[in-house]
Amino acid sequence: MTSDAPTDLETAHLLADTARTVILPYFRNPGLEADNKLQTGFDPVTIADREAETAMRTVLQRLRPDDAIWGEEFGQQPGTSGRTWVLDPIDGTRGFISGTPTWGVLIALSDVDGPFLGIIDQPYTGERFTGAPGVAEMTGPQGTTPLATKQTRTLDQAILFTTFPEVGTPQERAGFDAVSARAKLTRFGMDCYAYALLAAGQIDLVIEAGLNAYDIQAPIAVVQAAGGHVTDWQGNPAHQGGRVLAAANPTLHAAALEILRTF
């Protein structure tokens, strides 16, 4: 790369900008849905997903031809650098089709140790949550502010989020419910936006199950850059997906892990 080539962080922002431009026209667009009411026909979410991932892959092809790509829509493309861009063009498609402003574009850059750079972008609100080496910040309608997780130490003071009450299997639901019973407040329905709120110091815990790698790699990078701690329910790395425990700090993480370990 020449000295004026974009950095990894600049590349990630360019990917997020690209996805925003592609996806926003599909969001809350009643005309698109009205064009085709066939069950088997037009699906604006799928189209937005695919077009956004294609556009991001085109950017990477140009700027990072040696890196691998792993995207939700088009799978894995090998690279030679040992680094992988992990992309979920629309995380929270159920929220997207319901018009909620809490889905997100997820972009991560990982190596053999897991993700070290991540962006959670909400195109409609114009909010972008970024975590990278030495960087933890959000930009939004009120400008740019640093991301820093909360110092909540005990479960009885914690605000806990997950996306839907079933969580996963019955056993996984039981694990979640066991933590929820100890928490100050439990809320539902936010998809990846819950991790953004955790990184922004608004909530304390996110517990989910049944995740894919591309659902969680960007959240891991953002939450950890902001001071949080993310593992699976056994305390091991979570970047391959599955059961995830994301906490505002190691102390609170340990308190929740002690419960989840037994499920």
Next chain:
Amino acid sequence: MTSDAPTDLETAHLLADTARTVILPYFRNPGLEADNKLQTGFDPVTIADREAETAMRTVLQRLRPDDAIWGEEFGQQPGTSGRTWVLDPIDGTRGFISGTPTWGVLIALSDVDGPFLGIIDQPYTGERFTGAPGVAEMTGPQGTTPLATKQTRTLDQAILFTTFPEVGTPQERAGFDAVSARAKLTRFGMDCYAYALLAAGQIDLVIEAGLNAYDIQAPIAVVQAAGGHVTDWQGNPAHQGGRVLAAANPTLHAAALEILRTF
């Protein structure tokens, strides 16, 4: 009133503008919380609630001295006009303290027949959903667009929202679950924002219980102006609160009501 006095709709917008200005500095403000960690001390939600309602009451005292006021924080103030401004400065305080952008300022104007003008305002996203005689529109980051509910006819095509899985009493939860079992998709966690999504043609049903009058009067006015239908679970007016069924259209309303009536 003189001819240049503000209309009811202009007054409602002024109230919403006023509440926005007061509340936004409290939203996601970690400095405020950090100033006082005492359990019994500083509560930014309560302060924002009270200051916003006080500011709105001051506006009404000046512009509508003959109208009654019913606000969540300071109760009922009688009037002489037969009209009542119904105010909830922050609907969705649990969402507010969690940093989600889905709480709202609720403003309604009602007479003996119920609310005929309503605003659901989301200060952080800058979205405002307005329903009044001859008016059904939203303003937001993408400009001003008309509000119109969906034409979904059957429960199996419907997207259903409520705020939390318990809904209300065990019987009320059972009623909700019976409709949910027939719906295409059920989502949680949006508070008053779910009614805004219903009016905006994004979702099809909102079912809740245990509401107060000030939780539901503005949503009723907005949803009905957009073409929706709102009653209690027996098909009677819902503007006194309690159990609420809000549907995108009368056909879908009837399908859900047939189930809820039996609970």
